[in-house]
Amino acid sequence: MQKYLSIFRISFIHALKNYKAFIGLSIFLIACLLIFAHLWKIAAVRKGMIYFEPSHLLWYIAFNEWILLAIPDTHDDMERDLRSGTLAYLLPRPISYLGSVFAEASGTLCVNLIVLGLVAFLFTWLQIGSLPFHPVGLLVSLFFGLIAGIVGMIFRMLIGISAFWLHTVDPFFWIWEKLLFMLGGLMLPLTAYPQWMQRIAHLTPFPSILGERSALVIDFNLHHILTLASSLLIWGILGLALLIWLYKRGLRILNVEGG
Amino acid sequence: MPKIFSFFTYLLRTSIKASLSRRGAFLVESALMIANNLIFLAFWWIFFREFRDVAGWNFHEMVILMIIVTGGSGLMQICFGGIRNLSVMIQSGDLDPFMTQPKNLLLHVAGSKSLSKGWGHLMTAVTLLILEKVTSFHTLSLILIGIISASLVFLSINIIAHSLPFWLGSVEGLSKKYCDTLFLFALYPTHIYSGVLQIIMFTLIPAGIISYLPVELVSRFSWYHLFLQLLSSFAFLFLAIVVFYSGLKRYESGNKFGTRL
Numbered sequence: 416m417q418k419y420l421s422i423f424r425i426s427f428i429h430a431l432k433n434y435k436a437f438i439g440l441s442i443f444l445i446a447c448l449l450i451f452a453h454l455w456k457i458a459a460v461r462k463g464m465i466y467f468e469p470s471h472l473l474w475y476i477a478f479n480e481w482i483l484l485a486i487p488d489t490h491d492d493m494e495r496d497l498r499s500g501t502l503a504y505l506l507p508r509p510i511s512y513l514g515s516v517f518a519e520a521s522g523t524l525c526v527n528l529i530v531l532g533l534v535a536f537l538f539t540w541l542q543i544g545s546l547p548f549h550p551v552g553l554l555v556s557l558f559f560g561l562i563a564g565i566v567g568m569i570f571r572m573l574i575g576i577s578a579f580w581l582h583t584v585d586p587f588f589w590i591w592e593k594l595l596f597m598l599g600g601l602m603l604p605l606t607a608y609p610q611w612m613q614r615i616a617h618l619t620p621f622p623s624i625l626g627e628r629s630a631l632v633i634d635f636n637l638h639h640i641l642t643l644a645s646s647l648l649i650w651g652i653l654g655l656a657l658l659i660w661l662y663k664r665g666l667r668i669l670n671v672e673g674g
Numbered sequence: 675m676p677k678i679f680s681f682f683t684y685l686l687r688t689s690i691k692a693s694l695s696r697r698g699a700f701l702v703e704s705a706l707m708i709a710n711n712l713i714f715l716a717f718w719w720i721f722f723r724e725f726r727d728v729a730g731w732n733f734h735e736m737v738i739l740m741i742i743v744t745g746g747s748g749l750m751q752i753c754f755g756g757i758r759n760l761s762v763m764i765q766s767g768d769l770d771p772f773m774t775q776p777k778n779l780l781l782h783v784a785g786s787k788s789l790s791k792g793w794g795h796l797m798t799a800v801t802l803l804i805l806e807k808v809t810s811f812h813t814l815s816l817i818l819i820g821i822i823s824a825s826l827v828f829l830s831i832n833i834i835a836h837s838l839p840f841w842l843g844s845v846e847g848l849s850k851k852y853c854d855t856l857f858l859f860a861l862y863p864t865h866i867y868s869g870v871l872q873i874i875m876f877t878l879i880p881a882g883i884i885s886y887l888p889v890e891l892v893s894r895f896s897w898y899h900l901f902l903q904l905l906s907s908f909a910f911l912f913l914a915i916v917v918f919y920s921g922l923k924r925y926e927s928g929n930k931f932g933t934r935l
Contacts, residue, residue, distance in 0.1 A: 435842040443851065446874060450859065453871055488847045582699035586706030586791050589854075593713045596858075608720060 418510050419518040426522025440527075441534040444484050448538065451476045451601065471547045471633045477539040478629035479601050482560055485527035486567040489520040493575025494584045502669065513662055516572060524564050532557070552635035559631060562647050563624045569654040570620065576658060579665030594619070600626025620650035678778055682785055686753060689788035693755075700790040707794025708801070711744050714861055715802075731863045735889055737806050741799045741817060742888045743860045746824025748795025754829050755789035758853075760836035761846040770927055780833070780918055813892055819900070820888025823907040824860070827884050830907075830914035831856050837914075840921030860884040880910060 452473050493516060496502045505512050540546065548556070574587045581587070596602045598612075599621035605613050616622055623646040631639055694700055715737075722733040751758075760783055763769050772782050799821065808814060835849040842848075859881040867875050876882040887903040 433844055436845045436848050439838070439842065439845055439848040440851075443848070443855070446879065447855070449871055450867070450874075453867055454862065484851070488850065491847075491850070581702060582696050583703060583789070583791070586703050586710060586794070589710045590706060590713065592854075593710055593717075597713065597717050602717065603721065607724060612720070 419514055422510075422515050422518040423522045426519040427526055428522075430523040430526035437530050440484060440531060444480055444531055444534055445538055447480050447484075448473070448477055448535070451480070455603070468547075470543050470545065473539050473543055474547050474632060475626075475629045476601075477535040478556065478560070478632055479599070479625045481528070481531055481535045482563050482567065482625065482628070483595075483601070485524060485531050486564055486571060487520050487523040487527065488571070489516060489568060490571045490575035490584050490588055492516070492519075493572060494578040497575075497578040497665075498582070506669075513572070513658065516575075517568075520568050520572070521565070524568055525561075528561060528564055532560070548632050549635060552632060555635070555640060556628070556632040559628050559643060559647070562644075562651070563628050566620060566647050566651045566654065567624050569651060569658060573654060573658050573661065576661045576665060579661075579668055595621050595625060598622065599624060600629075620646070620654070623647050623650065678781065681777055682781055685782065685785040686788065689755070689785060690752065693788040693790045696790075700793070703790040704794035704797060707791040708798050711740065711795065711798040715740055728863055729866050731865075731889075734806070735893060736863070737802055738817070738892050739863070739885045739889050740861065741802045741806070742820040742824050743857070743885050744795040744802075745799030745817075745821035746884060747828055747857055747860075748792040748797075748799060749821060749825035750828040750832070751789040751792030751795065753788070753825070754784035754832070755792060756786035757784040757829065757832045757836060758789070758850075759783075759787065760833070761839045761849045764837070764839040764921075764925065765844055765846060767927055769925060779922070780915065784829070784833075812895075816888070816892045816895065820891065820903070823888060823903050824884040826907040827880055827910050828853075828856070830910035831880065833914035834917050837918045837921040840924045855879065856881060856884070876906075880906070883907065883910070 455472055455476065496505065496512075502512060505515075508515075546553075570591065571588075574584050574591055577587050578584050598605075598616040598619055600616075605616055605622065605626060608616070622628075623643055627639075627643055627646070631643060718736045718740075719733065722728075722736065726732065759768075763772075763783065769779075769783070772779055772786075775782065803814075803817070808817065832853050835852040836846075838845050838849050856879055859875070859879055862881065862885075864872075864875045864882040864886045872882070875886075883903065883906045887899060887906070891899045891903060
């Protein structure tokens with residue numbers, strides 16, 4: 416465990432020192448926030464499809480964007496390790512490859528969550544001028560933000576592991592991202608979709624990573640918390656199990672065909 | 675100029691052959707890219723079932739937009755896929771083997787790789803063209819101009835974004851996010867924005883130049899729009915070249931030994 420904590424710490428410090436990337440990411444976050452807020456305003460509010468007040472809308476989008484941009488691009492790093500053959504050199508180390516990637520990504524995720532969280536919070540607060548939530552609700556939302564970030568990260572690792580079979584993992588990532596945008600409630604509220612699509616969306620991890628989790632900060636109640644917690648827990652465990660299984664299968668390829 | 679063109683043709687042929695050589699991966703990646711685009715198309719179909727039109731645009735305009743954006747992005751990825759590696763190359767000093775060759779550096783880096791997923795984008799554009807039953811020569815020519823112009827803007831923004839490490843250091847993730855977001859926002863009707871957002875959509879994130887201008891050109895042709903579109907595409911390309919070569923002055927060699935065949 417100590418080894419993983421050390422990797423986490425190094426990654427945390429490394430990410431923290433890369434302040435120039437944060438300046439870029441923050442500008443990007445604000446631009447995305449404004450663009451999505453505008454899109455929602457004209458497309459959804461006029462049809463009365465969203466149940467948030469206009470002042471709550473920006474908070475909802477800010478909480479979505481916060482997680483979306485904070486999840487590190489672990490799939491790219493894994494693809495590089497697998498494609499370049501670096502994995503063959505990493506395997507003999509007395510540490511699990513998956514574990515080290517997870518610890519490293521968690522370090523980056525935590526720094527991203529802190530910095531981008533502050534930027535998103537301050538910008539939205541300045542824009543709206545009020546807080547729509549109870550302090551306890553905010554704390555719970557922050558906690559679920561971290562959990563959703565970890566679940567999102569696990570799925571990114573799953574995309575990365577597909578490099579064992581594919582030359583580039585980008586197409587999988589794009590599909591994942593598009594589904595996350597659509598079914599997660601980023602592009603439009605889920606209520607704008609037909610019933611059958613809403614049902615499908617709730618059978619996926621997307622709403623709990625984005626929309627449902629962000630809605631918690633505005634609509635804070637015990638039933639919502641329990642539903643979200645169980646959904647994130649189930650998807651986290653499922654994703655992790657699938658990741659380990661695919662990794663083992665991938666290693667078999669590596670053993671047969673070499674790194 | 676003919677020498678550069680001939681060099682690029684050979685380079686492109688080699689890169690495309692290399693991407694086609696991994697047949698299984700090529701097919702899977704192309705198919706996944708088509709699926710990815712269809713997901714977005716499905717989103718717009720659902721959207722227009724609810725809203726009918728957005729600022730004068732309906733589903734037909736969105737399909738034309740998708741043809742131009744996917745076609746432009748596909749063309750860029752097939753012909754200039756290597757540009758997506760530029761930021762990593764700058765960081766790891768991998769530009770060295772390119773710099774030792776008496777060829778146009780930027781063109782060499784950009785053409786050094788052809789991405790299979792680009793074919794998926796291009797196939798999406800062709801499929802949508804067939805489904806939309808576009809047969810008029812006039813419309814097809816305008817769409818083709820739109821696709822070429824879009825690919826130039828995509829290329830320019832990729833050059834600019836992936837040149838950022840010259841100044842900012844390790845920001846490969848940011849560069850990639852920026853380019854991916856441009857593609858995403860280009861799939862929106864950009865004329866719904868106003869004020870500062872509209873300025874952003876035609877400058878910082880030039881989604882409007884990629885998608886709005888060509889679609890308007892197809893729907894309501896005017897020489898002014900055509901001039902504006904071509905001018906803005908080449909202006910972005912010029913800016914990108916200036917940014918890259920300004921950044922190159924700051925490049926620190928990785929002292930890497932390598933060969934480039």
